[in-house]
Amino acid sequence: MKQRVSTLLREKLGCEVVLEKPKDRSFGHFATPIAFSLAKELRKSPMIIAEELASSFDDHDIFTSVESVKGYLNFRLSEDFLSEYAAWALDNPTEFAKQEQNEKILLEFVSANPTGPLHIGHARGAVYGDTLYRLAKHLGYDITAEYYVNDAGNQIDLLGLSIALYARENILNETVEYPESYYRGEYLDGLANGAIEKFGKEIFSDESRYKELALWAKDGVMDIVVDSLANLNIHFDTFVKESSLYSDWDRVMQKMGDGIYKKDDKVWIASELKGDDNDRVVVREDGRPTYLAGDIVYHNQKFERGYDHYINIWGADHHGYIPRVNAAVEYLGYDSSKLETLLSQMVSLLKDGEPYKMSKRAGNVILMSDIVDEIGSDALRFIFASKKSDTALEFDLAEFKKQDSSNPIFYIQYAHARIQTLLSKAEVSKEEINSATLKNLGDNADSLLFDALLLPEIVEDAFSSRQVQKLPDYLKALAASLHKFYYDCRIIGTDNEAKLLKLLLVVALSLKVGLSLMGIEAKDRMSREED
RNA sequence: GCGCUCGUAGCUCAGCUGGAUAGAGCACUGGUUUGCGGUACCAGCGGUCACAUGUUCGAAUCAUGUCGGGCGCACCA
Structure with a gap:
């Protein structure tokens, strides 16, 4: 509708016309302040220009009136136009609001580590991503929803350790000493019991087998994650595992050419030259790649798969990470402007005006699944989609349980x-x-x-x-x-x-x-x- | 300290490629059709758009600075 009007105006006036919503519907359906910007050029008062433009629209089938008011041009669409459009929409409900696009987009979101269930912060990114995905699909884009599974690195070792500690304390009734960081939460119970069936209890007492335990457990955690997303009506097209990427590391490193150098027995990326604050280590002295290395290989893989545009949705606490990934993309020989990283900010929850209590059972986080149980998927999706994703959000659960217009x-x-x-x-x-x-x-x-x-x-x-x-x-x-x-x-x-x-x-x-x-x-x- | 980001009504937030009297919801107050779900509708109350300077015919919107909040600033993911 708007497109139709603006195309018409562009043809008629010979320039791009900004169309706005009038202050008040009584002014018409669309308005433009174009006379103001033409005023300087034409050396005439905006009011006069607007008058002249308005009268030049004598009769046109899509407008019933074109008026000038205080320098604004106000357009009112005709009943014929509106009724025909409406009739078309009703006859073609599956085509309504659709478009034809030929752009291929890769949208990566959630990508939470497979070390525990999703929390409320993940939910926001998930809803944001899935809503974008649905919008893009509807608009005709060829878009792929992808989940990057960080199933390598320290956090996986920590998962194995955490299950073992949980099992030793709660199932084997041993006294255990907890290290500084480990995972906690009810989900460990299911994993520990599953591990007993799979491996037997001995595995918890054999530290050398924790890795084995972890590699098995991460799939179980992913099942939990995928299920909880399905409860929110969110589904992914593809999953890419970090662990599958490292075999490609040497080739990718070579591909980056001058972007990579060695110093102090480590391998660095010269990201500072590409706008980052510092250069970053990608391979440590002991030969283990850093997290960034994985992301570099992953982004290389994304670009090699060949899309027109790439969108990442990250938690806002990762925003400092954007320059280094962009730098890597540049060194890999790709256009980093095709990679767009969107942020999803923190969420804080209230319940009846009081801060929502994190449950110990959940491991001192607010689980996404708990909130879905409490207010339902629809309400949760609505809240998260309602606020700009990159600004912090605070909301009260009570508001979304009410059965009246305040909800x-x-x-x-x-x-x-x-x-x-x-x-x-x-x-x-x-x-x-x-x-x-x-x-x-x-x-x-x-x-x-x-x-x-x-x-x-x-x-x-x-x-x-x-x-x-x-x-x-x-x-x-x-x-x-x-x-x-x-x-x-x-x-x-x-x-x-x-x-x-x-x-x-x-x-x-x-x-x-x-x-x-x-x-x-x-x-x-x-x-x-x-x- | 540096970077990013936010600061609009009592609360949660829109509006920000500069343009018509600053918007909505909640909360609060008062009202509503002798009618289709009153699970709704209407009205009132409420703002120096953090502060200052600048650019402009015009600034909540752009620029600079100040103050305040959040988040980053790992060879952790």
Whole structure:
């Protein structure tokens, strides 16, 4: 819709035109301050320019009026245009808000270490990534969702040790001394018991076998992780294991050429020359590669697989890591501007105004699965998608358990359910609804129709700006328009019933598609839940 | 100390490629159709857009600085 208008204006005026949302719907559907920027060039007052431009639009089928107000140009779309577009959308619901793209994108997200269940911070990155993924898919991108499994390095050794310690203390009833760092949490119980079946209890007392224990256990942890993501409606296309990459290390190192050098018996990457604060060690004196080495091989592999664009979603605490990976990508001979790293910030939780207590059972973290159990996947996804991912977020669980308009997910679902209820009470036939024309509906209905038809540009904008919160914001506003309309306007039993129900079908379509892009299924009925 | 980031209504946050009177939700207060789910709607209250200077016809938005919060600054992942 917006595209159509801006294309038209570009042709007509011969330059790019910035289209905005007018301050107030009474001004029209779209507005542009173009007269202000032309004022200098033309040496005329913006008001006069706007007047002249407005009058040059005498008649055009997509606009019903073009007005100049205080230097702004305000456009109002015609009923013909809106009704035809709406009719098309209803006839082609699976095409609505879609586009054709030919870009191939690799999106890597979550990538939590397989050493324990996901916590609430991971959940945010997961929701952000999956929402982007859904948006991109809908927009026609060829996008792959990938999980990088850090199944090598110290943390895996630590996993083996942690299981053994847990088992010795809780199953073998031994007194154990805990080292400075180790993993804790209920999940170790399942792993320890699984290990007994697989290896027998002896393995816990034989330190030389901890590695073996760990290599077995990491798959079990990944199963836990994958299951918990599935509960959030999140699925990955590909998993890449860090352990599978190191065989390629020598070749990749050579590929980096001058970017790599030896000093003090270690191998370094000259990342400082590429904008990093310092050069970084990639291979230690004892020959063990650092974490960065793994990531270098991994990114090389990504680029060799050949995508047009690469997106990483990392926890914000890793932001200092971006320059060194970009440096490596450059040394590998690739364009680091194709690699985009997005950040997801910390989350702090409240419950009824008090800080949410981390449970000892969980290992002093807030488990993602606990929150899903508490408020459900839909609410969790909605909250996380609602806030800009790179700013810290604090929210109160209680707000999302309420069954009224203070709970945005409830409010939106209710709007959708309300429409379904009306349809079920319709006194006109489906055929009458389908063949109705969305004209002469009155201002309120026109306005609602326009709101519902905005979904495509919201989807486009949310993805291209990577600001997924624009989608839930829009859905909230659309739900509000619907509720208001419902209140203001009687539908069933009126002369306009078929038209109005058709209008509501368009609203329901946008709500449903919008929710599905957030991984949430629209409800047809609200059930009253008893506390 | 250095880097990144944030600072907008009592609370949680939009708005930020500069543009029409600064927005929404929550909370609080008051109200609502002799109608389709009042699980809704409307209104009121509430802001020197952290502070200062600058650029501009115009700044919450850009620049510089100050103050305050968060996060980084590993041969750990």
